[in-house]
Amino acid sequence: MKYIFLLYCLVFSVSGFGQKSKIDFKNIEKNLKDPKSPYNYEKLIFKFKGLPKSLDSIEAQHLYYGRNFRDIVSTEDESFKNLAEAFKNKDWDNSISLGKALYYKDPTNLDVLLILLRSYDAKQDVNNFVHHLSQFRLLTDAIRSSGDGKTEKTAYNVNSMGDEYILLNMMNIGLDYTRSSKELKDGILDAWEKENNKIYIKVLYLGINIKN
Structure with a gap:
């Protein structure tokens, strides 16, 4: 695999996602915490980890923007800095090991997913690469569905x-x-x-x- 192929896949996925929908942050927060809601966090994250392609655009929106209402891993965290250092040094085995640990804590973290993608690409691990690519696409599609970027109101x-x-x-x-x-x-x-x-x-x- 080539990294240029990864970029092509990501750009193609984002540019092809046409549906725009207004984000109701209060509703997202409520749904994620409600065990009876179909958008409950535990239900969504189970699907996200196992079958990311089975989630629709509303579910993706809940997962991505729901990060604002959950504990997440900071880029200032020492464990993330260690991951970034391993990645910078092209220590792919360590990048995968540290990345998987942070993925377990914060599975919708785009920075962590991108590092895992690059690392699995370097190791030519097709199965893990494709799985995490599906997750990455899902979350970035949620961003693209939030607006068209053409005006302040549609940013x-x-x-x-x-x-x-x-x-x-x-x-x-x-x-x-x-x-x-x-x-x-x-x-x-x-x-x-x-x-x-x-x-x-x-x-x-x-x-x-x-x-x-």
Whole structure:
């Protein structure tokens, strides 16, 4: 496998996801905590880990944006820093070992999933690569369904700056774009501009609980 193939798959998946739907964060929080709801977190995460392709766009939205209402792994956590260091050094075996441990704690973490994808790609582990690619696509499709990025009101919504840069890379938006930002009561609105092309991305701040 080649990493360029991974990027092609991700871009193709994101650009092909056309449905846009308004996000009801309060409803997502309520559903995830309700054991009787079909969108209860334990029910969704069970499907996500086992059969990610069986989840629909609403379920994906609950899993991705529901991270704002759960304990998650921080990039400042020592265990994540160790994972990043192993990945930087191309220590694929250690990257997989450390990545699997963090995946167990925080299975919808895009940073962790992307590192696992790169590591399994390097090890030519097709089965694990394809499985995690399905999970990654599901979550990034949820981001793309949040808006079209063409106006402030229809900005893409992401949970973190790290997720914002993942989305930018998938959309082939790089250093030749200029960024301007403004603070909102529930996040930061970034505008990325190059000539006549302008993309809006909102980085949410909804009182995330970080597990260290």
